[in-house]
Amino acid sequence: MADELLADIELKRLKASEIVLKASRVARLVGHAELTEFFGLERNGYPADESARIWIGRAGRWADKEKKAFYTTSIAKVEAHAESAQQAIEALRGGGNYSGDMLIPASRDHDSRIIQASSNFDTWSGICGQVVATVYDMISEIYHELLFSELQASLFAETQENIDGSLAAASGSALEKIERVSDRLRDGDPESVSQALTTCRRLIDSCADYVFPAREEPYTIGDGVTLKVGPQQVLNRLQAHTHACGASKSRRDRMRRTLSDLYDRCSAGTHAEVSLGEARFLFLQTYISLGEILTLSAPQAGKD
Template structure:
């Protein structure tokens, strides 16, 4: 199973376990520990590690607070034992209360004293039980909040991946047809950029520019006559790459807002690809320029298909 898919499934199951109270607090901590390891969530891993192994003499106050382990309001002392021992002590206190409630018939000269001591023991165990039960509840609540954050991040990431996969399926064929030899270089450039190779920056930007040129040649070959686009005359010769792309977008019947957005984005990308040098563009920026070029050209190439579907 894909690691992200497994993490998403585990996070969803864990949230249900907590909401339906199907697991003890220590079992929730163990299950959440696997999720934290799968997604590499540092905060969740640190918190759960402390709950599994116990708190040392000095630990981050935020986790002690999140777990409700302070003994009193001055925050000078806290309960450091592992959560599984907290649960065991809580169960011991509960059993002691049950046993004490089963007896209480006192007589004789010391009946009043014995009754008072009996009640005090019940109260003492109730206090212990309440304090330890609160820790268990706080640990579960804190774990739930962090697991919920992880779940929504994974869900959003899966949605992004699904949407991109759908777009990629629509784009790849048309881009391969339009891009010609420039497209042949994409995989090599992409691989070098993933590796963080600075020498790939110039090559990546050059490939992006050539790809834009190739798409313009494919969707709107150069002609001598100007093109009328909403009252504006556009020169669409060989050198007017962006004008030809703008003319194509207009010819598909795209809305004014969409045409304007695509025009601005193409202008910015083409300018960046044409002027970029090693000193001006980092590897990280080149990756995003490369990705944005792919997505935007894909949108341009699929506009004609959108227009046919809307007829």
């Protein structure tokens, strides 16, 4: 609806009052309190006490800001005034048949009425234009927020599907571990948080066992650098896996630092108090990091 409204404004398919009505529905659907207030003022008129000062300015309704004079009438009546002024201009455009002694004063009166009608038209149409411009800016912002939210939700859903599939392949109990972590973090008590972090650490262990089982001989990652990859070297084995999958050095280093910090913090969380908020972020970071490592093996496996 926001996208359609923007097109209506750009193509001048609706009058200002119709745009306000349609925008009011968008504001109501997204629960935007400020916009709902603004559109309510435009539909029903402004109070004379200046309580809506910010919207008076944005709608171009000041007649004399220093004297605190402004136009309070609704956008529908503003539109009607603009149309009336336009009709007056059209009626006066043809001039009049004046002669004799009345020629000069009648001509002056005619010109004065045209000037007044033009001034009125400029005032009322200016308010309409300013209101429409304000609506456009606000609805455009809402549209892009909604578009980003939709893209974000789609991206997260796709990522979750890939990660869950990889975790299921890595360990039949991996997803059950994640469900237990979620349940414990929902409980929120210190003991549940500690158990959740222990489960996170064990999840890292199980993934390392899956992607790079322990072995006695060290693993060489280049430039003469070797890593011990025994049962206790969980992080080394994960690093060896990222190297074997062909990940760039900068990416391997980033994943190594992230997992090292997560592993240390999850281990510390079993002995020291970790807040519920931190524990939730640690769990999410663990989930994403393991997902990235596990999905690295997909292209490599396809080549075998």
